[in-house]
Amino acid sequence: MTQVRLGSAPGLATGRIATSGRPRGTAAAASGVAAAVVLVLLASAASIFIGSRPVQPAALLDPTHPLHAVLAARIPRTLLALAVGAALGLAGACLQGLTRNPLADPGILGINAGASLAMVLGMSVLGISDLSSYIWFAFAGAAVAGILVHAIASMGPGGATPLSLAIAGAALAALAASWTSAMLLADRQTMETFRFWAVGTVGGRGFDVLLTGLPFLLAGAVLALAGARLLDALALGDDLARGLGRRTGFDRAALGLAVVLLAGTATALAGPLAFVGLLVPHAVRAVTGPHHGRLLPLAAVAGAVLVTLADTLGRVVLPPAEVQVGIMTVLVGVPAFLALIRRGRMGAL
Template identity: 50%
Template structure:
């Protein structure tokens, strides 16, 4: 069978017009669902607000009105960060799973988020960096170092970087980096109090300055990620066939790893190292739309913010008037999903 025939024999990568129409309809539905979740993210919490209050907060803002201030200064930036950071984590997870052919790949599992967090804490605590737009570069460096380290460790041996070896290497690197982060933070009590919520992943306390300083990097990473769908489809056919079709595999992988570093680094700088969500949601997207990465990425773009914001809402309501940080809620929900993927590998074949 020729290369062209084999490429044409991959019907799963060439959806029919009917399936494309169904997927487009599903995408539109997800846009509407995300809008609904954003509405609840703005209105629900310890202080409930109604539509009239939301309208006044933007049309006739009264700084003396506590409810309107909560909406404009707390919940709107929190929701916007949830949208962009969630999209970044979902896309980075989908890209990692595609480029490594590893169903267990995720920025949290592979230590990328932990690397970004360690470098951020080092920049803040040791070098005195205060601006998000400055220490986000430390996040990119940490994410890149962690990615290279994990992949390098997993590559040792005859079998190369297998899914299990990548997961084990990621767990080991994450443990080391998390210990370093804790050691740095615990030397300063005030910093420990300030960063303890951020360390587990939090949307609380992330205001407009954080959003405006990270959104350019998040937007850049999202645009780059959405452009990798065709290349990921080529890699899905196998490295030999991708090379035969003219794809520059090494360059493609390098670009994708850089994209993941941008996405994970910016998301970690914005709301801390949130784990598991980038692992589970791409599999959910794959279950819905099949193996075409152009659709997997598009669906992950919307599904991940929906899941993240829903988890944030649950965290606000479950111990109201207190609050459970979104990273804790995602961890509680994501750990069983991770175990399920490990136990039933056929659920996550790539």
């Protein structure tokens, strides 16, 4: 009777490798979470203590310190930058997976422009001025823009291809921007209210602004993160996804709602911030690969860190003046995006 050595049995060897691989995967996930937490904490600390007037950390704990009020004002600004950046990074990753379009982001597909146009309509026609009211216009404008872009792109012979979506989004964004400009030129009062928001800023906002949008951001984040497996299935193609038992129409509607909640709320809170939703998913995908279970949470972290650091940098480049975060995200994002292309680090969808 032939004896089999336990150490050389193929099945046992395979089992030993699989068993030893699980702790390595757990350790890698834990180290990734720890790195993400450290990055967020470092970006938050930089945002609070660095500015046109650097402040010592001791001033935060001393109410009698002359610069205590400066730090107190930077805390809601930092939290808002983190929330908006996370929302845009998550929305961009969802949108690229949903449309299978590497150029998809809330700005390029016209979602930001639709939200802006709807908000200007609310301000100019209905006289709305508080965030709790016009945030609903931002949602409506983002949703209508997204539906229109998909409908227009679907009219072509090949359906809603990545190229047709990009072209339709660019056309709709240009049209919405022209209508927005026309209304602002005709209404100077609305223009005064709108012009600071249109550049993109997280400064001058209090906790009340963040708390107004937080429920919508949380709802969108939960929908997006819960849809990681849906995005993985949709990446295989609609036919194969349906063969796996997915209801692709329902899945797309749920993920589209997540994008509208995230992008619409972020736009209402801070204005249209370009390049965050486009750059962040590609940078993260080059590290994590296309699996959305890893991509989505890390895209949220990277987006939060990017916007927070861009806002911090905008406070120190031209002291004592500030460069708005909407300008800084473009100044930082364009070279970084070009570097990804040049080095071939664009992650495949």
